[in-house]
Amino acid sequence: MNASLGRIRALVRKEMRQIFRDPKTKRIVFASPIIQLLLFGYAVTTDVHNVSLFVVDHDHTAESRALVNALTAPGYFRVIGVSDRSGDIGRALDRGSATIGLEIPAGFTRDLAAARGAHVQVIVDGTNSNTGTVAQGYLTRIVQQFGVDYLAAHGTVIRGGVDLRARAWFNPDLQSKVYNVPAVIGILLMLMSLLLTALAVVRERELGTLEQLLVSPVTPGELMLGKTIPVALIALIDLVLICAVAILWFGIPLRGSVPLLLIASAVYVLASLGLGLLISTVSKTQQEAFMGMFLLFMPAVVLSGFMYPIHTMPLFFQYLTMLNPVRHFLEIVRGIFLKGDGVAELWPQLGILAVMAVVVLAAATRRFRQSIG
Amino acid sequence: MLSRMRLFAVARKEWIQLRRDPRSMVLAFALPLFLLLFFGYAITWDVRNLRLTVLDQDRSASSRALIESFVASGYFEVVSYASSLSDVEGALVDGAAIGGLVIPPGFTRALSGGAPAPIQLLLDGSDANTATIALNYASAITAGFSRRVLLDGSRLVVPAVAETRVWYNPTLASRNMIVPGLIAVIMSIIAAMLTALTIAREWERGTMEQLAATPVHRLEVVFGKLIPYLGIGLFDVAVTAIAGIIIFGVPFRGSVLLLGAMTTLFLLGALGLGMFISATLKSQVLATQVAMVVTYLPALLLSGFLFDIASMPVVLRAVSFIVPAKYYIAVTRGVFLKGVGIEALWVQAFSMVVFATVGIALAVGAFNKRIAE
Numbered sequence: 254m255n256a257s258l259g260r261i262r263a264l265v266r267k268e269m270r271q272i273f274r275d276p277k278t279k280r281i282v283f284a285s286p287i288i289q290l291l292l293f294g295y296a297v298t299t300d301v302h303n304v305s306l307f308v309v310d311h312d313h314t315a316e317s318r319a320l321v322n323a324l325t326a327p328g329y330f331r332v333i334g335v336s337d338r339s340g341d342i343g344r345a346l347d348r349g350s351a352t353i354g355l356e357i358p359a360g361f362t363r364d365l366a367a368a369r370g371a372h373v374q375v376i377v378d379g380t381n382s383n384t385g386t387v388a389q390g391y392l393t394r395i396v397q398q399f400g401v402d403y404l405a406a407h408g409t410v411i412r413g414g415v416d417l418r419a420r421a422w423f424n425p426d427l428q429s430k431v432y433n434v435p436a437v438i439g440i441l442l443m444l445m446s447l448l449l450t451a452l453a454v455v456r457e458r459e460l461g462t463l464e465q466l467l468v469s470p471v472t473p474g475e476l477m478l479g480k481t482i483p484v485a486l487i488a489l490i491d492l493v494l495i496c497a498v499a500i501l502w503f504g505i506p507l508r509g510s511v512p513l514l515l516i517a518s519a520v521y522v523l524a525s526l527g528l529g530l531l532i533s534t535v536s537k538t539q540q541e542a543f544m545g546m547f548l549l550f551m552p553a554v555v556l557s558g559f560m561y562p563i564h565t566m567p568l569f570f571q572y573l574t575m576l577n578p579v580r581h582f583l584e585i586v587r588g589i590f591l592k593g594d595g596v597a598e599l600w601p602q603l604g605i606l607a608v609m610a611v612v613v614l615a616a617a618t619r620r621f622r623q624s625i626g
Numbered sequence: 627m628l629s630r631m632r633l634f635a636v637a638r639k640e641w642i643q644l645r646r647d648p649r650s651m652v653l654a655f656a657l658p659l660f661l662l663l664f665f666g667y668a669i670t671w672d673v674r675n676l677r678l679t680v681l682d683q684d685r686s687a688s689s690r691a692l693i694e695s696f697v698a699s700g701y702f703e704v705v706s707y708a709s710s711l712s713d714v715e716g717a718l719v720d721g722a723a724i725g726g727l728v729i730p731p732g733f734t735r736a737l738s739g740g741a742p743a744p745i746q747l748l749l750d751g752s753d754a755n756t757a758t759i760a761l762n763y764a765s766a767i768t769a770g771f772s773r774r775v776l777l778d779g780s781r782l783v784v785p786a787v788a789e790t791r792v793w794y795n796p797t798l799a800s801r802n803m804i805v806p807g808l809i810a811v812i813m814s815i816i817a818a819m820l821t822a823l824t825i826a827r828e829w830e831r832g833t834m835e836q837l838a839a840t841p842v843h844r845l846e847v848v849f850g851k852l853i854p855y856l857g858i859g860l861f862d863v864a865v866t867a868i869a870g871i872i873i874f875g876v877p878f879r880g881s882v883l884l885l886g887a888m889t890t891l892f893l894l895g896a897l898g899l900g901m902f903i904s905a906t907l908k909s910q911v912l913a914t915q916v917a918m919v920v921t922y923l924p925a926l927l928l929s930g931f932l933f934d935i936a937s938m939p940v941v942l943r944a945v946s947f948i949v950p951a952k953y954y955i956a957v958t959r960g961v962f963l964k965g966v967g968i969e970a971l972w973v974q975a976f977s978m979v980v981f982a983t984v985g986i987a988l989a990v991g992a993f994n995k996r997i998a999e
Contacts, residue, residue: 299755303936326695379795390762400786416742421751429754591752596651
């Protein structure tokens, strides 16, 4: 037992040295997660701001200008062009320089003042369906409110109707980064674990050092532990680094328990690096292992609920996501960060991850035994 | 100096090598279709059947009519009726519902009395995108409901109305946004992965020496290697485009010729970039990794494929100007959805020419240095 512990310690030391003597690996391990967190944190946004607006104003009044101002003031829209010819809207949309064309007809102010129902024409570029949907919603609401406010300012108070008061929990401003940044943590932990383990065994095989390890008294189980422990430690250091950036730089609230986050992450990292080791033992070359990793990682991201919502997927894919450790971990991180969930809410996901970790690690060890036997 | 015979000899050699390598063949022909089907089916942002829990404290014909108009829209589905506010909170916390609609007592009285009748919508903001879209739908539904109630038998009109029309993608179906963009993303992956190997392989296997010993000119090597990959790339685009049109019903409104010309330029640039990386790094594993980071990530995140560039911070907006996939996606969307010609796409056409030139120049330059060593 003691001898075995000593061998594992020696292996861990060897792995650590191998990882840290290579400056390239050091960069991959510590700098790239932070860069990627910044990139994903900012780029993956479903918020809609600065939608480009092309305005054709036939009315030329203070009111028509006030309407345009009402659209641009909150930051949702930005005027990229103004003209008197209706045809220019079509050209701007065709070229893609504007996403929305607004045409204010002559007589807009007259109709508005007479409370006859003033109409403006809006053309939305639907090629980006998300921007199109959200921008259309903003625009309709702002124009309606503009009319109501105008009449109120001129003494006609429109009463009645239904007043919808919305309140968003967990993320009051509905910023997409609050939703996405915690998820990026999950994605990056998986990526790190895979990158560090997928090449681990196959590299020893390609370099011929696997032979050397095999003639030493190290058992396959010990070898697996020796490969696992350093990566798990590095991944947890990464976790702390990325969480610090998420909280301090992006201002994401951490409402739940830190120990729970650490435990859940440890289980998740074990499952991820088990997958990496499995790929590594199955592959014959590093090139093949990298391809395998890519082909595993990409679907895992798509089916995780990170960039693409799960509840809109066809049923078959929704079931498929149940097999995806990333999906379960994302529910855990988002729950802990945003909702302050504890074990009471998250035990199903934790349980599934634990089972996955055990199964995958056992399979990797078995497969490794077979491959050397 | 340049000989067409030697050029085609290199092309033939490369093609034979590719054809006999099953992994490359899978990568070249099966992966694009797999990616299209996988992404095309799995990713959809069309929000339907949002789970709503309802607390109806008014229990009147009007409140039921309001709930009915939520359900009839198709965007919401009532999963439960809550009996208290804490029920609503419970449903939101455990994720049973994404929204809670609260209709307070006195709703009907307020409606008929002419004062604005407040209703409350509580949203699970932890999924910001879904919540934003849900809020937009809910406002539209309540606005429609108020109009019906108010205008019923009265002479009131809504003071200002935006009449919106959606061009290019009238139903705002996310599939029409995703499929044309996907072609660009897939081509970025394939081009980079395929060519990242081509020169690094010659170095790793030692065949570079042989190539250097032949009278073949470096331009002949670069172009000779490009020809088969260009053929494969064009074939892939044709297959994915046809599959997108037939399987996903995406409209194709523009010119095949324009798409073909632009695709050729884009592929030349992407393939050249891949060869440059391959020739510079001389290692297949490294080259694939770098190629993925340089092409796949920007094509996914900074191209406007899914995430609107206008909403990103200024640094990323600036970086997006040098992402070739951004321009190519404008071309595919322009040709597929907008049906526009070169007159609307000349900026993109110019960028494609620049990209192709730079890509090939880089490949030739990198190759030159190495052989001279």
